[in-house]
Amino acid sequence: MLNGSTLCKTLFTHIPSAVVVLDQQKTITDCNPAFQQLVSAQLAEIVGKPIDQVLLLLQPNSKTMSTAWSTIPTADWCNDQKAKLPNGNVIPIAYQVIAIEEDDTEPVMVLIKDARREQELMELRSEFVSIVSHQLRTPASAVKWYMETLIDNRRGNTLNEWQVDKMHQAYQSNERMISLINDLLNASRLDSGKFQLHLTSFNLGKMVEEVKGELIHFARAHNVDINNHIPADLPQASADLDKVREVILNLTTNAIKYSPAGHREVNVNAVVKGKMIECSVQDQGIGIPEKGQAHLFEKFYRADNAIESQTEGSGLGLYIAREIIRLHGGDIWFTSKENVGTTIYFNIPIYGN
Amino acid sequence: MAIDLSKQSIIVVEDESFLSKVLAERLEDEGFGHIDVAGNGEEALAMIKNHNPNIVLLDMILPKMNGFEVLEVLQADPKLKKIPVLVLSNLGQDQDIEQAKKLGARDYIVKSNFSLQKVVEKIMGILEEHA
Known part of the structure; x- marks a missing residue:
């Protein structure tokens, strides 16, 4: 059995965080070599200084407004944070504050992950998806047109019924590919934080009518029937009109395509709740089977009965919908019973609030 | 107001010939009086200056001079800036659309998301507005 103190010291020295x-x-x-490397300073230069003088914690998405570090332990990693290094560079970080149960001074240990590489990879991936999507869209447009x-049949070379049917099938497959390209592009933009909202005020009822x-x-x-x-x-709602339209279009399309044979209804409603x-x-x-309900908004997730029903879908639509709604400060949730139906709810801010 | 398309001239700026071909064919079927196709930004500018068209359909990724640069030149010329430009591009990021509109584009269409019918409707809408 290794000596606990030696083990801790080795870990402290070599841990990449x-x-x-x-x-x-x-x-x-105290601090480990990884921290010294992060702030480009030696142990002796750092010890005894307030952390805010060595590594400034910034508010997310801000380069100027600082929030002081806290010694209150965090339940989990705080992701998507930013910190300002002594050389002035602002870098993406994730951190966790852990209490050290030792003596009366109640010290805390702050673990900091440098997320620069992660962000670079995310941006690279987003750029790659963007280039590929653009390249794929060109032949897809040609096929479509x-x-x-x-x-x-504008120039009078009449196709027979069989040919028209096959042509429609091919057209629909191409449409599916275009929608997949759009979904991949949107998901990648959401992941890399490049998705921008353009807030306006609009009438939700009119949008649903469209x-x-x-x-x-x-x-x-x-x-x-819708x-x-x-x-x-x-x-009036205060949100990004095009993005919310995308969400409603996605939810309504899902509601239609997952309706079984026979005459069915899709009901769209809205009420005011607080702001x-x-x-x-x-x-x-x-409906959504119980075992799949917790995964519904995960990327590429498709419920078993959705796959069995051979209904086409990429499994990205609800992920994109959730991220769009969350960017608006709202939330999305649902109630569902298999073979009975599903109601998906989401909320967005009222204009003026 | 009904537009007499036989009196309308249009310039299609598109470097992919298989796209410009099908688009020009459709515009011909719709009855446009004069349709010209430019395969790059420089050619497009020369054509716009010479023909003074009623509308320009402009792709963004083009050889020699890209669509944004074409828009900039048009915007800087008091006469040319009056010609309505409808962007037809497969670049569809928010910042591309914003930038094109800032540079004077009337509207922005992501080609793969619009049928030829919808493209024609957009063109008609802009022409009617401009008449």
Whole structure:
């Protein structure tokens, strides 16, 4: 059995995370080589200094406003944080504050992960997806436009019914590919924090009416009625119009495509709750099996019965919807019963609040 | 207001010939009086200056001079800046759309997300607004 103290010392010296020990006055009492490397200073230069003089903790997404380090232990890692190094460089970090149960001075240990490499990789991945998507979109546009020209039969070379049917199938497959490219691009932008919101005020009921118009043929093909119950006097929403439209389009499309055979309804409603508008999309679809419910908003997750029903989908739509709603300071959740239906709720801020 | 398309001239700026071909064919079917196709930014600018078209469909990633640069030149010329430009690009990031609109583009279409029918509707909308 190894000596505990030797083991700790070895770990402290070689662990790749920066570790700094603070007393209750937030003065540095010790730190490991990884911390010294992070702040480019020797142990002797750092010990005895307040941590805020050595490594300034910044508010997330800010380069100027500082928040002081706290000696209150954190339950978990605090991700997506920023810190200012003594040389002025601002770097992405994650940190965790852990209490050291030792003596009356109640020291704490702060573990700091330098997230620069992670961020670089994320940005690289986002750029790669962006370039690939752009390259894929060009041939996909060509297929779309040529197919449309053939289906429209503008120049009088009549196709027979069989050919038209096959042409439609090919067109739909291409549409699916385009939507997958768009989903991948959106998911990658959300991951890298490059997704920007452009807030405006708008009428949610009117937006649902437009989405309804857009989906009318799709709904008819599935024998589904879309009912817009949003009251006319609902206050204006304050959100990114295009992004929220994308969310409603996604939720309504899901509600239609997961409706089983027979005449069904999709009901869209909205109510005011506090400072938020709570919107719901209710279907009479196949529902989400209980064991899959906790995973519904995970990237690429698809419920077993969704796969069994051979309904097409990338498993990215709800992940994107959740991230968009969260960026607005709202949330998204659902109630569902298998073979009865699902209601998805989300909330966004009311204009003026 | 109904537009007499036979009196309208349009310039399609697109370096992918298989895209410009199908687009020009469709515009011809719609009855546009004059359709020109430019394969790069420089050619596009020369064509716009010479033909003074009613509308320009502009791709963004182009050889020699990209779409943003073309927009900048148009914007700087009091006469040319009046010609409405509809961007048709497969670059669809928010910042691309914002930048193009800042440089005077009337609207921005991500090609793969729009059917030819919708592209035609956008063109008609802009022409009607501009008439």
